[in-house]
Amino acid sequence: MISVAIVDAQTPGNVGTIARAMKNFGLTDLKLVDPPELDPEGEAYGFAGQAREDILPNADEVTFDHLVENYHTVACTATTNEDARKHVRYPFSTPAELAADLERIETDTVVVFGRERVGLTNDELARMDEICSIPASADYPVLNLGQAATIVLYELRSLTVADTQHPDAIERADEQAIEGLYDQFDDFLDAIGHPEEKHDKANRLFRRVLGRAHPTGREVRTLRGLVRKAAMHSRD
Amino acid sequence: MISVAIVDAQTPGNVGTIARAMKNFGLTDLKLVDPPELDPEGEAYGFAGQAREDILPNADEVTFDHLVENYHTVACTATTNEDARKHVRYPFSTPAELAADLERIETDTVVVFGRERVGLTNDELARMDEICSIPASADYPVLNLGQAATIVLYELRSLTVADTQHPDAIERADEQAIEGLYDQFDDFLDAIGHPEEKHDKANRLFRRVLGRAHPTGREVRTLRGLVRKAAMHSRD
Numbered sequence: 001m002i003s004v005a006i007v008d009a010q011t012p013g014n015v016g017t018i019a020r021a022m023k024n025f026g027l028t029d030l031k032l033v034d035p036p037e038l039d040p041e042g043e044a045y046g047f048a049g050q051a052r053e054d055i056l057p058n059a060d061e062v063t064f065d066h067l068v069e070n071y072h073t074v075a076c077t078a079t080t081n082e083d084a085r086k087h088v089r090y091p092f093s094t095p096a097e098l099a100a101d102l103e104r105i106e107t108d109t110v111v112v113f114g115r116e117r118v119g120l121t122n123d124e125l126a127r128m129d130e131i132c133s134i135p136a137s138a139d140y141p142v143l144n145l146g147q148a149a150t151i152v153l154y155e156l157r158s159l160t161v162a163d164t165q166h167p168d169a170i171e172r173a174d175e176q177a178i179e180g181l182y183d184q185f186d187d188f189l190d191a192i193g194h195p196e197e198k199h200d201k202a203n204r205l206f207r208r209v210l211g212r213a214h215p216t217g218r219e220v221r222t223l224r225g226l227v228r229k230a231a232m233h234s235r236d
Numbered sequence: 237m238i239s240v241a242i243v244d245a246q247t248p249g250n251v252g253t254i255a256r257a258m259k260n261f262g263l264t265d266l267k268l269v270d271p272p273e274l275d276p277e278g279e280a281y282g283f284a285g286q287a288r289e290d291i292l293p294n295a296d297e298v299t300f301d302h303l304v305e306n307y308h309t310v311a312c313t314a315t316t317n318e319d320a321r322k323h324v325r326y327p328f329s330t331p332a333e334l335a336a337d338l339e340r341i342e343t344d345t346v347v348v349f350g351r352e353r354v355g356l357t358n359d360e361l362a363r364m365d366e367i368c369s370i371p372a373s374a375d376y377p378v379l380n381l382g383q384a385a386t387i388v389l390y391e392l393r394s395l396t397v398a399d400t401q402h403p404d405a406i407e408r409a410d411e412q413a414i415e416g417l418y419d420q421f422d423d424f425l426d427a428i429g430h431p432e433e434k435h436d437k438a439n440r441l442f443r444r445v446l447g448r449a450h451p452t453g454r455e456v457r458t459l460r461g462l463v464r465k466a467a468m469h470s471r472d
Contacts, residue, residue: 020380026373050376080402091406091452133402135393137262140286141401143386144256150383151390157371165377166316166369170327216327 001108002160003029004153005067007124008115009145012036016047016056017146018113018153023051025153026160030059031067031110047146064124071110073128074098076152077119078142080133088122092131095155102159111156113149173220181220182207184227191231237344238396239265240389241303243360244351245381248272252283252292253382254349254389259287261389262396266295267303267346283382300360307346309364310334312388313355314378316369324358328367331391338395347392349385409456417456418443420463427467 004022009015015038019030038044038056045052067073081090093101102109112128114120125131134143134151143151153160185206189199215223240258245251251274255266274280274292281288303309316325329337338345348364350356361367370379370387379387389396421442425435451459 017380017383021383023376024372024379024383026375047380049378049380078401087455091450092402094402134390135397135400135402136260136390137397138399138401139262140259142285143260144253144283144285147253147257147260147383147386150379150386154370154372154387154390161371161373163374164371165314165374166328166330166371214327219323 001029002027002102002156003031003071003108003110004149005031005033005062005110005112006035006145006149007033007064007112007120009036009113010116011145012038012042012044013047014116014144014146015059016044016051018149019044019051019055019059020047020049021146021150021153022055023049025157026162027153027156028055028058030055031062032059033062033064033067035059035061064127067110067112068127070108072107072130074109074111074130074132075120075125075128076111076113076132076134076148077125078133078136078148079119080131088125089131089133092133094135095132095152098130098132098152099155099158102156111152113145113152116145170214171216172214173217177217177220177224178210178215181210181224181227184224184231188227188231188234191234193234237265238263238338238392239267239307239344239346240385241267241269241298241346241348242271242381242385243269243300243348243356245272245349246352247381248274248278248280249283250352250380250382251295252280252287254385255280255287255291255295256283256285257382257386257389258291259285261393262398263389263392264291264294266291267298268295269298269300269303271295271297300363303346303348304363306344308343308366310345310347310366310368311356311361311364312347312349312368312370312384313361314369314372314384315355316367324361325367325369328369330371331368331388334366334368334388335391335394338392347388349381349388352381406450407452408450409453413453413456413460414446414451417446417460417463420460420467424463424467424470427470429470 004027006015006018015035022030045056048056077089080092134148136143182203186199186203189202194202240263242251242254251271258266281292284292313325316328370384372379422435422439425438430438
C-alpha cells in the first residue's frame, strides 16, 4: 500500500493538484501534516477534479511523528547532495528507481512532499528512510510542488494502477493481409507502367515504410482498397 | 528540436505551469494558438517560476495551420479509441514510447496540448501526425492540462536535458573498506561473546544487509568506527 503525505503546504491549490494526480494514478490515501484550510468552495477542491469527491474529503490530518512511526517514509526533494560527505540528501533514488524497488517489496510506504519553495527541511529529511529526487535540468531543477508529485505518482503507477484506459497492446494487421497489400502494390506498379526493372526497389521501399508503421487491420484494408482502385483506373 | 504548443487554453495558470515544466526539462520553444491574455501580473507568470523570465515572454503566437505545415506534430490526449475501427485516436504511443522513438529520429517535432476539459478536437487530431496518451487509471484517466504536459515533458527529458542536477552515479564504498567492516563486525561478535558457532550466520546476515544497501565510503567509515568502539568497550 502506498500513501501520500504533504507536509505544511501553504497553497490549497497544490493539495488539490496532488489529490487529482493520486486519483489519476490509482492512489487513495492522503495524509496531511499542518495543512492549510481546505475550503470546499476554494482552490483545493477546484483543482482536485474528481478527487474532490473522495480523496480530498477523506484525507487524514496527522503528525509528522505519525508518518515516521508507522510507514516506510520516502522523502521527495529536488536538491540532493552531490556526494557522500553528508547523509541528509544522499544517496537518493529517482522516481523510476523507487518504483522498481518498491515493486519487489511488501511494505506500507508513504511518499512525502514538503512545503512550497523550501520543500522538506533537513531536520525532516534526517528522520525519513529514503530520499527520492526527480532528474531535471541542472539549470532549473526545482519543480512546483504539485508538478513534482504528479511525476512521482505517475512513475509509481505500476504499483497502484490495476487497469489503465489503454488496451493491452496495439492491434497489428495480420500478416496475410499485409502481404496481400504488397502483392496489390506490385500489381499497381504494373498498372501504372512503372518500369519492370524498378519494381523490386519500389516494392522494397513500400514494404519498409509499412513494416516500420505496424499498420492496423483497418488501415491495411483501406490501403488495399485504394491501391486496387488505383490499379483498376490506371488500366482503363 | 522539440517545441511545445498549447491550443486554445482558457486558463493562464496552465500556460504558466507548462512553461515551468519546459524550463525544468530543458525545452525553450513555446507556441501558443489562440491563447488567453497573459498578464505579466497574472497567473500565467505567477505559475511559471523562472520560466517567467524567458520562455513565457518569448512564446510565439501562431496558427494551428502553422504547426501542421512546419512540424512533425504529436497530439496529446487522454482519451484513445480502444481499437482500430477509427483512426482519429488510434494507434497511439505512451510518452515513454514517444521519447524512445524520437531519440532515433532527427526532426523538428512539436508536442501539442489542447484546451482544458475537452482537449484537442477530433478535427484537430485528424490533422496531426501522431497521437500520444498517458497511461492512467481507467477509472479517471483525464489529467489536468498542466499535469499532463509536465509528465510528457518529463518523459522527453532524455532528448532535451543535457545535464541534470544529479551526479552520474551514486558513489559506493570501495570493496576493501566494506570487507574491512565485515572483519571488524566479526571481531565485535567475539568481543560481545556471541557464540562461536553462530558467528557465520550473523556475519552472513550483516553482509547481506550491507550488500543490498550499497553503502557509501562515508557510511562505511562511520560504521567501522562504531563497530570498532563497540568491540573495544565490550572487551573492557
